[in-house]
Every structure is written in C-alpha cells, then in structure tokens.
Amino acid sequence: MSTYLTRRLTYMLLILFAASLLIFLLYALTPGDFVTSNIKLTAARKAELRELYGLNKPVLERYGIWIKNAFHGDFGFSLAQQKPVLTLFHDYIWNSFLLAATSTFFTWVFAVIIGVISAYKQYSWFDTLVMVFIFAAMSIPSFFIGLFLIKIFAVDLKWLPPGGMLTTGSNAVGMAYVREVLRHMTLPVAVMTLLGIGSLTRYFRSNMIDVIKQDFIRTARAKGMTERTVLYRHALRNALLPAITLVGFELPGLFGGSLIIEKIFNWPGIGQLYMQSFSVRDYPLLMGFTMLIAVLTVIGTLLSDILYHVADPRVKL
Amino acid sequence: MVHSACAHISAIDRFIGVRQSQRLGGKHKPGRIGELGQHRGLRQRCAFGQCGSRRRSAANGLIQAADLSKLPETAKKRTDTVIVGLTDPSGAFTPYFTQSGYDGNVNSLLFTPLVTVDNKGVPIPALAEKWEISPDQLTYTFHLRKNAKFSDSTPVTADDVAFTWTILHDKAYDGDTDFSLVKVKGGQAYKDGKATSVEGIKIIDPETISVTLEQVNATALLYLGGEVLPKAYYGKDYKQGNLDTLKSLVTKPLGNGPYKLEKFIPGQEVRFVANENYYAGKPKIEHFIYKTTDGDTWQFIETGEQDFGGFSATQDNIDKLKKLGFLNIQPYIANNYGYIQFNHEHDALKDKRVRQALTYGLDRKTIYVDSNQGAAQVANIPASPVSWSYTEDGINPYNYDPVKAKALLDEAGWKVGASGIREKDGKKLTLHFIGSKKKTTDVLIAVAKENYAAIGVDFQPEQFADFNAQIAKYDSGDFDLVAFSTSLLTDPADGVVDFVNGNVNGYDNPKVKELYNKAIATTDIEQRKAIYKELYQVINDDLPYLFTSYNKSVYGYNGRIAGIEVNPSRGIAVSLPNWTLDPVK
Numbered sequence: 001m002s003t004y005l006t007r008r009l010t011y012m013l014l015i016l017f018a019a020s021l022l023i024f025l026l027y028a029l030t031p032g033d034f035v036t037s038n039i040k041l042t043a044a045r046k047a048e049l050r051e052l053y054g055l056n057k058p059v060l061e062r063y064g065i066w067i068k069n070a071f072h073g074d075f076g077f078s079l080a081q082q083k084p085v086l087t088l089f090h091d092y093i094w095n096s097f098l099l100a101a102t103s104t105f106f107t108w109v110f111a112v113i114i115g116v117i118s119a120y121k122q123y124s125w126f127d128t129l130v131m132v133f134i135f136a137a138m139s140i141p142s143f144f145i146g147l148f149l150i151k152i153f154a155v156d157l158k159w160l161p162p163g164g165m166l167t168t169g170s171n172a173v174g175m176a177y178v179r180e181v182l183r184h185m186t187l188p189v190a191v192m193t194l195l196g197i198g199s200l201t202r203y204f205r206s207n208m209i210d211v212i213k214q215d216f217i218r219t220a221r222a223k224g225m226t227e228r229t230v231l232y233r234h235a236l237r238n239a240l241l242p243a244i245t246l247v248g249f250e251l252p253g254l255f256g257g258s259l260i261i262e263k264i265f266n267w268p269g270i271g272q273l274y275m276q277s278f279s280v281r282d283y284p285l286l287m288g289f290t291m292l293i294a295v296l297t298v299i300g301t302l303l304s305d306i307l308y309h310v311a312d313p314r315v316k317l
Numbered sequence: 318m319v320h321s322a323c324a325h326i327s328a329i330d331r332f333i334g335v336r337q338s339q340r341l342g343g344k345h346k347p348g349r350i351g352e353l354g355q356h357r358g359l360r361q362r363c364a365f366g367q368c369g370s371r372r373r374s375a376a377n378g379l380i381q382a383a384d385l386s387k388l389p390e391t392a393k394k395r396t397d398t399v400i401v402g403l404t405d406p407s408g409a410f411t412p413y414f415t416q417s418g419y420d421g422n423v424n425s426l427l428f429t430p431l432v433t434v435d436n437k438g439v440p441i442p443a444l445a446e447k448w449e450i451s452p453d454q455l456t457y458t459f460h461l462r463k464n465a466k467f468s469d470s471t472p473v474t475a476d477d478v479a480f481t482w483t484i485l486h487d488k489a490y491d492g493d494t495d496f497s498l499v500k501v502k503g504g505q506a507y508k509d510g511k512a513t514s515v516e517g518i519k520i521i522d523p524e525t526i527s528v529t530l531e532q533v534n535a536t537a538l539l540y541l542g543g544e545v546l547p548k549a550y551y552g553k554d555y556k557q558g559n560l561d562t563l564k565s566l567v568t569k570p571l572g573n574g575p576y577k578l579e580k581f582i583p584g585q586e587v588r589f590v591a592n593e594n595y596y597a598g599k600p601k602i603e604h605f606i607y608k609t610t611d612g613d614t615w616q617f618i619e620t621g622e623q624d625f626g627g628f629s630a631t632q633d634n635i636d637k638l639k640k641l642g643f644l645n646i647q648p649y650i651a652n653n654y655g656y657i658q659f660n661h662e663h664d665a666l667k668d669k670r671v672r673q674a675l676t677y678g679l680d681r682k683t684i685y686v687d688s689n690q691g692a693a694q695v696a697n698i699p700a701s702p703v704s705w706s707y708t709e710d711g712i713n714p715y716n717y718d719p720v721k722a723k724a725l726l727d728e729a730g731w732k733v734g735a736s737g738i739r740e741k742d743g744k745k746l747t748l749h750f751i752g753s754k755k756k757t758t759d760v761l762i763a764v765a766k767e768n769y770a771a772i773g774v775d776f777q778p779e780q781f782a783d784f785n786a787q788i789a790k791y792d793s794g795d796f797d798l799v800a801f802s803t804s805l806l807t808d809p810a811d812g813v814v815d816f817v818n819g820n821v822n823g824y825d826n827p828k829v830k831e832l833y834n835k836a837i838a839t840t841d842i843e844q845r846k847a848i849y850k851e852l853y854q855v856i857n858d859d860l861p862y863l864f865t866s867y868n869k870s871v872y873g874y875n876g877r878i879a880g881i882e883v884n885p886s887r888g889i890a891v892s893l894p895n896w897t898l899d900p901v902k
Contacts (some may be wrong), residue, residue: 158389
C-alpha cells in the first residue's frame with residue numbers, strides 16, 4: 001500500500017506539472033490577451049501595459065515565473081478583479097460548493113432509491129414511467145427548465161425568489177439568514193438534481209439488475225430471507241460497490257461551479273467568474289482555477305481507487 | 318477492475334455532457350442592454366470610470382406608470398432603498414485603478430469629478446466651482462468648492478488634486494487612463510524618473526490649482542477634471558515608481574461622491590449609504606444598492622426585487638414594460654455609434670466610390686431598424702444624436718439604392734464578370750467580413766450577402782464567438798470589412814480620433830486631420846460645433862467607415878421614484894442625489 005501510494009503521488013506530481021504547462025500554453029496561445037480588448041488605448045499605451053503586466057515576455061519565461069510563484073503559494077493577482085486569486089476563490093467557490101454538494105446529495109439519494117425500485121420491478125409501469133421521465137429531464141436544456149421554473153414559482157406564484165442568494169438589501173443573520181439562503185437555493189438545486197439524476201439512476205438500475213441475477217441472491221432467497229433483507233442487505237450493497245468509484249469523480253464538480261445554472265439563477269458562484277475571466281484573458285485567475293480543478297481531479301481519482309480497495313478487499317492496489 | 322472502468326466512462330460522460338450543455342446554453346443568452354453589453358468590448362473601460370449607463374433622457378419621451386397599485390409587495394415595502402441592476406462589479410472601486418467598466422458605475426457614486434458634463438456632453442462644474450483657461454489655452458486653473466469634503470469629513474484640497482494627477486504619470490501606474498495624451502508639462506520627465514514632481518502642476522492655494530500643458534487640447538478638460546483621490550489616505554506611503562500600497566487600498570475606497578460604500582458582497586450586491594459630507598447635501602434616498610444581475614433582469618423587475626432596468630427598445634419590450642403598469646418608461650439613445658470598418662489597405666476599398674457603393678448597396682434600415690423592431694436608428698456620421706456636435710445638415714443619408722451603387726461601381730471600373738461578380742484587372746470584388754457572434758451580426762450577414770450579390774459583390778462572412786479572438790484577427794489585418802461599435806464618446810473628438818491617429822490602417826485624409834486638429838485646438842464649444850459640422854460632412858462623403866446604427870433602449874423604473882434623469886455620458890450618477898422615493902399611495 002505505501003509503495004503504491006508513493007508511486008501514485010509521484011505520478012500525480014508529474015501529471016500536474018505537465019498539465020500546468022499544457023494549460024498555460026493553451027491560455028497563452030489563445031488569440032488576444034488582457035490588453036487586446038481594451039479598445040480605448042493607443043498602441044503605445046498597450047505596449048507599456050504589456051510590459052507592466054509582463055505579457056511581452058516569451059511564453060515559457062512567463063510559465064517559469066508562474067510556476068515559481070505557485071510553489072511559493074502565490075497564485076497571483078487577478079488583472080480584471082484587482083484582488084489576489086486565492087481571495088477570489090474564497091469569495092465565490094463556497095457558493096458554488098453549496099449548490100453542488102446539496103444537489104449531488106439529492107441526486108444520489110433519489111438515484112439510488114429510484115434505481116433500486118425500477119430494477120426490482122423491471123419493465124413494470126413504474127419502471128417505464130420513471131425511465132420516460134428521466135430521459136425527458138435529461139434531454140430538456142437546463143436553461144429552459146431553469147427559466148420555466150422561475151416563471152412559474154417566482155414570477156407567477158411568488159412562492160420562491162427569482163434568483164440570487166439573498167434577498168437584496170437583507171440584513172438577516174443567524175437562522176433567518178440560513179432560511180433565506182435555503183429559499184434561494186431551492187430552485188437551482190431542484191434543476192441541478194433533475195439534470196443529474198438521469199444517468200445516475202440508469203447506472204444504479206443496471207448495476208442492480210446485474211446483481212439481482214447473481215447466484216448469491218438466489219442462495220439468499222433460498223435461505224428463506226425476507227425480500228427486504230435480500231434486496232437491501234445483499235443486492236444493494238454489491239450494486240453500490242462500483243458506485244464508490246464515482247464519488248471521487250464528483251470532487252472536481254463540487255468546486256467547479258456551473259455556468260448556466262449560476263447565470264440563470266443569478267447565483268454568485270465561481271462558474272460565472274471563470275467565464276468572465278476567460279473573455280478578458282485574465283491569465284492568473286484562469287490558470288489558478290484550471291489548476292485547482294486539475295488538482296481536484298487527480299486527488300479524486302486517487303480517492304476513488306483507495307475507496308474501492310477499502311470497500312472491496314479483493315481489489316489489489 | 319471491470320466495474321471500475323465502466324464507472325469511469327459513465328462518470329466522465331456525464332461530466333462532459335453537463336459541461337457542453339452549459340456552454341451552449343450560455344450563448345443563448347444575449348448580453349443585457351443595461352449598461353455596457355452592446356459596446357465594442359466585453360470589457361469596456363472609460364478614462365473617467367464614468368462608464369455609466371449612457372442613456373438619453375428626453376423629457377418628452379417619458380411614459381408614466383399607468384397603475385402604481387400593481388407594484389409588487391417587495392417593492393412597496395422599501396421605504397429608504399433603491400435597487401438598480403449592474404452586470405458585474407468586481408470590487409475594485411477606486412477610479413483610475415478599476416479594470417472593469419462595471420466598476421466605473423460604482424466609482425461614479427463614490428467619487429464626484431471636478432468637472433462633469435450635462436446631457437448634451439457640455440462640461441459643467443462639479444467638485445470644482447469653476448475653472449479658467451488661459452488666453453493661450455495651455456494653462457487650466459481649477460477652483461475647488463469650499464465645502465468639498467471626503468466622506469471622512471476632511472476637505473478636498475489642491476494637494477489631493479496634485480497627488481491624483483501626479484500618480485497618473487507614475488511609470489508603475491497600470492490602469493487605463495492614459496494621461497500622456499494630455500501632455501502635461503513635465504509629465505514625461507516624471508514618468509521617466511528624470512524629475513521628482515510634474516513641472517506643469519502648480520498649487521496656488523489650498524483651493525486653487527493650475528496645470529500647464531505642452532499643447533492645446535480640447536479634450537484635456539475632462540481628463541484633468543476627473544475624480545480626486547485623497548492624498549492622506551491613498552498616498553501615505555507613496556514613493557515615485559511604487560504604487561503597491563495604493564493598489565492594496567483599491568477595494569477599500571474613500572471618496573467624495575454622493576454615496577459611501579457600505580458593503581460589497583461579491584457576485585451579489587454593492588450596498589451604499591448616503592454621504593452626509595457630500596458637497597451638494599446628503600442625498601434624499603438613504604440606501605442605494607447595485608444588485609449584480611448577470612443575465613436577464615426581467616424576473617427581478619417583475620417581482621419588484623429591482624427598481625430600475627434597461628432594455629433594448631424593441632416593440633415587444635416596450636409593450637411588456639407597459640403591461641406591467643407600475644413602471645415609468647424612458648426611451649434613450651446611446652452615446653456611441655456602430656460601424657463597419659473598411660480595410661483601407663485593400664486596393665478596391667481605397668476608392669471612395671467603392672465605399673460609397675457599398676453603403677448605398679446595403680439596406681441598413683432593414684438590418685438595424687426593422688429587424689430590431691425599431692430599437693435603433695441608422696447612423697451616417699461618427700457622433701450620436703445625443704451629442705452637442707450632432708448635425709444632419711449637409712449629411713447624405715445614403716438611403717438604400719442598389720441602382721446608384723451599381724453606377725458607382727461601374728464608374729470605379731468594376732465590371733460585372735462572367736460569374737456575376739464584378740472584376741477589375743482580373744481580380745474579383747470579394748470582401749471578407751469579420752464580426753462577432755450575435756443576433757445583429759446574423760441579420761447583417763444574411764441581408765448583406767443578398768444585397769451585395771445583387772450589386773455584383775461577393776461577400777464572405779466569418780463570425781467569432783469570442784471578442785478577443787475577433788480583435789486578434791482584426792489586428793492581423795486579415796479582413797476587408799469588420800463590424801464594431803465604439804465605446805462611450807465622452808467628447809466628440811473620441812468619435813473621430815481613430816481616423817487621424819493611425820488606428821484605421823491605411824486611411825489618410827489630410828482634410829480630416831486638419832479639421833480634427835482645428836476642433837481640439839480650441840476650447841470654445843460654438844467654434845468647435847462649426848468645425849465638427851464641416852468635419853462630419855467631409856467624413857460622410859469620404860466614408861472611412863460604413864456607419865451603421867445608433868442603439869435605442871428604454872429604461873423601466875419603479876413609478877414611485879421621482880427625479881430620475883439619465884445622462885448619456887455619466888449615467889445615473891449625476892441625478893441620483895436628487896432622486897426621491899414617493900410614499901406608497
């Protein structure tokens with residue numbers, strides 16, 4: 001195990017190093033830079049600014065500077081926002097995390113329940129209905145569902161707020177604050193859950209169908225166990241096993257923000273910030289954010305493998 | 318690990334799927350008309366941070382709210398707060414150091430400039446009580462108001478003004494105000510480190526300051542008359558060549574405007590509270606909030622979460638706003654213009670007759686006005702109808718006329734070839750157009766392809782989803798036509814400067830240069846008006862650009878608010894201190 005971990009960690013560092021170089025080059029070679037789109041400036045002033053920002057240096061030298069600072073924990077200063085990149089992450093990322101974590105939780109809970117029932121009652125009317133609903137939810141674009149729900153619940157019925165995270169101008173603290181945020185996150189979480197639930201339900205359903213057909217389930221039934229015990233203790237546990245690896249892959253998604261949901265619901269998350277940074281070529285922020293996602297992805301993969309080993313000792317690492 | 322591999326695919330598949338739909342979805346939502354979206358840059362910045370909502374307030378165009386009883390409960394409950402939407406303030410709220418145009422809207426409430434402009438763009442006193450310009454037009458003397466104070470109640474002095482002008486000449490200054498254009502005497506020497514102060518700046522007494530320029534420049538007044546930063550706060554550790562301490566204070570502004578910053582909640586709100594030290598008296602509405610709304614604002618207007626919103630003046634939008642009943646509706650025209658730039662390095666386009674033919678041969682009314690349900694007006698000169706310099710006297714409207722276009726092309730020697738495309742010296746008249754990916758450009762391309770085919774011109778469009786990528790293509794010179802719109806035109810000179818400073822590659826018209834220089838060599842507005850009229854006539858005939866349109870928009874705002882006037886150059890900042898919120902009837 002420990003040699004495995006050492007080896008894995010070395011690989012991870014190499015992968016991240018290569019990824020950072022690749023990402024840096026991709027951003028640096030995208031047409032235009034931070035100064036380009038500022039059309040009010042004269043060519044002379046643009047040249048001055050490029051020198052001040054260090055944009056006139058060769059790309060590899062710029063990368064060298066970036067990685068050196070990154071090793072010292074300095075991810076730079078956002079050019080557009082005039083704040084340190086890490087401060088900006090702190091300002092926005094937790095809002096995205098709140099939405100993603102909640103909706104992931106609900107997605108998993110609903111997917112497991114619906115998946116198990118529809119597998120158990122394969123080809124029943126319930127199964128068919130659920131599958132139709134799930135495919136519909138997966139196929140409708142998120143902006144449509146989002147705007148539609150806003151129209152119904154916020155504008156027409158006025159049950160829920162139309163967007164944002166707080167009631168504008170609100171000074172709520174403590175429980176009142178929590179309630180306010182909960183009310184505001186209801187619609188975005190609902191939409192994200194609806195969108196995510198489809199593939200996961202189908203995944204659990206097919207796993208469950210595989211497991212139910214196995215010999216040990218027949219044995220369990222033959223021993224005279226109740227159907228409930230057979231289903232939940234024996235079948236579900238084994239059906240969930242492969243899903244454990246999925247947990248690791250959710251990790252980057254939890255922090256990555258969701259551009260369209262955040263835009264529609266006016267949610268102050270990192271996804272919107274990222275898109276704005278891209279359109280103005282705010283390199284420090286783009287690099288910092290993409291590397292954060294890269295790090296989380298690598299950690300998530302490692303986590304998946306370890307979890308799988310823990311859950312199923314037959315899997316050797 | 319069979320199961321595991323399966324899991325990988327499933328998970329990645331889901332991840333990519335979601336991401337792609339998000340991207341596609343993002344493009345379905347066009348930029349909002351409120352403050353900045355329609356300009357040439359996604360990131361549009363202004364020299365004075367006054368990137369406000371630039372709108373015209375014509376007293377006659379106002380439509381009063383029909384039925385205030387329809388006002389949503391949320392809006393009725395507010396007694397001392399007004400909420401206005403703003404796309405994306407970043408938190409850097411110090412003038413000259415702001416990198417996003419949206420922050421300029423915030424700055425304009427926190428800081429009042431020395432000189433502001435009226436609705437026609439004519440300079441009027443603000444923090445400076447008055448100013449004098451010497452007979453040689455090189456020395457400007459500003460007299461500060463005796464009651465001008467920062468929000469911490471310290472007086473605004475000539476020292477603060479001198480400090481502000483000085484740091485803008487510092488070589489470490491990396492903002493987008495380019496003071497080198499003003500040519501303050503000794504400015505360059507300070508920047509190069511050859512002098513320890515800017516020679517041209519003279520403090521006469523605590524309330525009077527003068528500055529001498531090297532060259533007469535009519536646009537200098539608004540540069541010099543910008544916002545004043547308190548030296549005691551921003552400049553306590555300033556050393557020439559190092560602005561680090563100042564930059565660390567950018568997010569914690571100390572200003573002298575009508576409002577003070579109460580709280581900034583990233584991505585959500587900028588909260589302001591009335592400044593009791595404001596020179597013109599404390600504003601009547603205690604709290605003001607800029608709500609961050611990146612995307613549609615309809616739902617916030619409809620539910621009363623927002624008091625004020627800007628929309629494109631399409632008939633649909635106007636009808637919808639009227640139907641809500643509780644909004645006052647105010648039409649306005651933006652203080653900028655849209656255009657298609659010709660590549661003057663392209664041989665065919667060097668010929669004025671070809672440029673005129675392309676203008677006559679394009680049905681601009683259909684493209685910009687009709688397809689937009691009237692939310693625009695056809696442009697023919699490089700100035701907006703809201704500007705004091707605007708004129709229609711002696712201006713050719715270039716109404717759609719394919720017959721005339723054909724005649725002009727014939728005259729220029731472009732004859733219809735076998736393929737139906739015009740040719741000259743064996744070369745076909747093919748034009749490569751580049752533009753951004755948005756609805757107006759889609760319409761333009763569809764109509765232009767047809768219009769130009771009818772006059773024998775081969776039109777080859779290319780669109781870019783990303784503004785920066787479009788600019789990079791434009792910079793490479795690989796285009797014949799490119800569609801843009803200007804940013805806010807603070808001074809009429811801003812609308813024509815590109816024709817003389819080499820920004821329009823290959824365009825060189827001595828008459829335009831002469832008139833441009835003549836127009837900024839005097840600070841007398843009546844004289845300038847006459848010169849601009851002549852200049853616009855020359856440009857209207859010579860057509861360095863194919864002028865396209867002026868955007869029309871409407872504001873809808875809570876009918877309880879009185880006193881709203883929107884300045885085309887300075888947005889709501891000028892009238893905001895006088896807004897009042899009528900009690901609910």
